[in-house]
Amino acid sequence: MILRRLMLLAAAGAGLSAPLLAHAMPLHLSSPSGTAQILLVDDDGDEDEYQSEGGDDDSNRKANCGEGEGEDDDEGGCATGQGAAPQNANPPANGLITPGSKPQVQIN
Amino acid sequence: MTIRSFLAALAVTTALSFPALAHAGQVKLSTNLRDYGGNPAFLAYYVTDASGKYAGSLWMAGGRTRYYRHLSGWYQATGGNAGEVNGVTGASVGSGRSLDISLDLTDALFDAGYQLHIDAAVEDMRESPDEIVIPLTSANAGKTVQGRRYIADFTFSR
Incomplete structure (x- = not known):
């Protein structure tokens, strides 16, 4: 009887361990170029996307928050006082961030 | 003897469970910007x-x-690979404002020689690479670090 209980306990322990261990995340330390994601985060469709930034060209003046915003740039990043929501994509699989988790961001 | 074996097996499975339970946790990165008077800052947070x-x-x-x-x-x-920040990109941060980021990070990052870097850049102003560099150690959690140019201070907490 005792033996049977111990067998059940051992099985339960192993059963608990398996899913937990499945969450272990070895650090992926390959070089940046090793990741194959080529999704661009800049999807604002600016026509001067590939314009050179040499010197003091106009593209520099549009940095961060888009054309014509001028002094309104101080309104908390590029929009409201809140941080922009991350893209719909999941965080990169770099071994640092738990897969499937979503960063929470706030700008005050 | 058999009972002893099962007890040993039970101890092993239990011991294996505990490190697995502590594999990751929420980490908050808090950054306060100086009132530098320019356009919103781009900030890159990365680890070496x-x-x-x-x-x-x-x-x-x-x-x-x-x-x-x-x-x-x-x-x-x-190499400027935007894929490195796909899914972890948000708005630039205005002068004098603060940015709080909460991430679920692996525990393996801490007390293992890793460092968090923050680069900063503002339109028409000087670049500031490695504005913040802080070793990711338990001892540094909660400590406030001063920035050099655009960042007033930075803290991470677990």
């Missing part, structure tokens, strides 16, 4: 390992990839 090799990006404040070259430390480490 004990040998100084780039390990990965945690956050990018600022979505326009063509300006990433001004985050020179991050750009050099990644």
